[in-house]
Amino acid sequence: MENNTLTQMWETRPPRIPEDQGGKAVIGGVCEGIGARFHIDPTFVRVVFVALSLAFGGGIFLYLLCWINMPRFGLTRSPWSAIITPKQQLTAAEIKDRDTGWWLLLGLFLFLPSVSVAGDLRAVLVTFILFAAGWYFLHQRQPEPPAGLLVGEPEEARTSNRPAVDTSHLTVPEGHEHPGQRPPAWDPLGAAPELWHLPEPSEPAPQQAKKRNWFWIPVTVVLTILTMVALSFISEWRVGNYGKFGSADITVSDIDHLPDLDGFIGETRLDLSELEPLDTPRTVEISNVAGNVEIILPDNVPVDVNCKVSFGDTACPDDTQNADTDGELLTLNVTQRAGSVSAFYARDNPGARE
Structure with missing residues (x-):
């Protein structure tokens, strides 16, 4: 069961939503994708990466690792997957991501010596444990990705009543399918794309999930208090x-x-x-x-x-x-x-x- 959960976490991992595809990304679109996948504010995700960088030093390394393993919106291959796939099997967009992957790989190796001190390695390990725990918690809270976000969803998933995410303002690389704009069942030939946003006749329109940013306030307060209490005991x-x-x-x-x-x-x-x-x-x-x-x-x-x-x-x-x-x-x-x-x-x- 646990292996199935980990497999599902990986297969439904967030896509990156970079600025040149319509996202509001600051760097590579990692935080935008995580926010869209789990219906949380991307600003909160950015704050988490910055906090992990300042407190434990592994935030930058972690961000690069996410970047190299998260596919762009509209693609199924990540930069790392593009690196290990024969070039002749890649599309033009995936070849571009392959080049990006090599740069990211170089960045990871250049950053690694800076965490070679034993204490720093422990700090990076803490960073990964905290990130993995947060990812697991978010996945348990929302195991199914929002409709219209990931490529290759089955038709029944796309037309289900689960919360959707608005991707109408996002673009995909040429030659790739927009996961939120596939022909609905009532237009299998794709003759009326301007009407695809309409719901299925027998199904209610998917509802946008409400962002529950308030949820993180008490969680943060409780975790801070528990950390301070724990350290007060450990200090003895x-x-x-x-x-x-x-x-x-x-x-x-x-x-x-x-x-x-x-x-x-x-x-x-x-x-x-x-x-x-x-x-x-x-x-x-x-x-x-x-x-x-x-x-x-x-x-x-x-x-x-x-x-x-x-x-x-x-x-x-x-x-x-x-x-x-x-x-x-x-x-x-x-x-x-x-x-x-x-x-x-x-x-x-x-x-x-x-």
């Missing part, structure tokens, strides 16, 4: 010991007790003010996906602090600190996807050690 597991979630307060006086720190979501406070001079050079990697990282620097150890934040603020010294002191160099490489990173001395912020 992290205090004093570095983990994946919550807040961590770490004080180190011996460099041998400072391993690489690889977190996920939360606040990290690393106090190195009592660190003893190093006998050998040492490099420490500190990474976090979302949250804040604060580092209290030592006064008697040469330190290089390299901070990188994808979305947020940094307040780290540019030059080597304490370069005239004895001991070997400590290099701190700090990577944060979303949030802030700061490195300072306790004397500059007396409250930092409280």
Whole structure:
């Protein structure tokens, strides 16, 4: 049964509705197609992709993956399907999508190195899990696609009373069938296309589904509250010991007790003010996906602090600190996807050690 559901999800996946076919697409028509398939506002879908990009970093990769696997409106082959199909079997429009597919494939490979860090890979995995869960939920809510949206629907599906989507303003590539403008049963020869919008004599006109955008407001509020409660419990597991979630307060006086720190979501406070001079050079990697990282620097150890934040603020010294002191160099490489990173001395912020 579950395999049948997954197969149906794939076979009824949304088409892309790009701007040059009459859609209101911003980029490739992915969000427009998802909105039309599941009767939700495309703006909400765009916000979801942006949020996934900012929070977990996988939104762009996910968008490109959707683009390469979603056929254009009026076509049955996606760019990826066009790539793996012999060229002589493709129409002119599908050959164009084949070229687009190669560019998308190149974009996916170029983007992949940017998520090669272990923490980033986990963030991308979270992105895919959230997207898959959302797709499954939407499919359960509306398993049948709106009439007139997908190519190749049987006649009984097209003339059924299920909600339809208005595609009369959309165009399809030359030589392809418009899924919303096929001859009705009463005009099998297609002699009166200007009257095809009329309902079947024995069937009521299909009703446009009402957009239930209000539905997402309580859902978003509930999910936000549950997330905050969950993190508040999870954070208790992290205090004093570095983990994946919550807040961590770490004080180190011996460099041998400072391993690489690889977190996920939360606040990290690393106090190195009592660190003893190093006998050998040492490099420490500190990474976090979302949250804040604060580092209290030592006064008697040469330190290089390299901070990188994808979305947020940094307040780290540019030059080597304490370069005239004895001991070997400590290099701190700090990577944060979303949030802030700061490195300072306790004397500059007396409250930092409280």
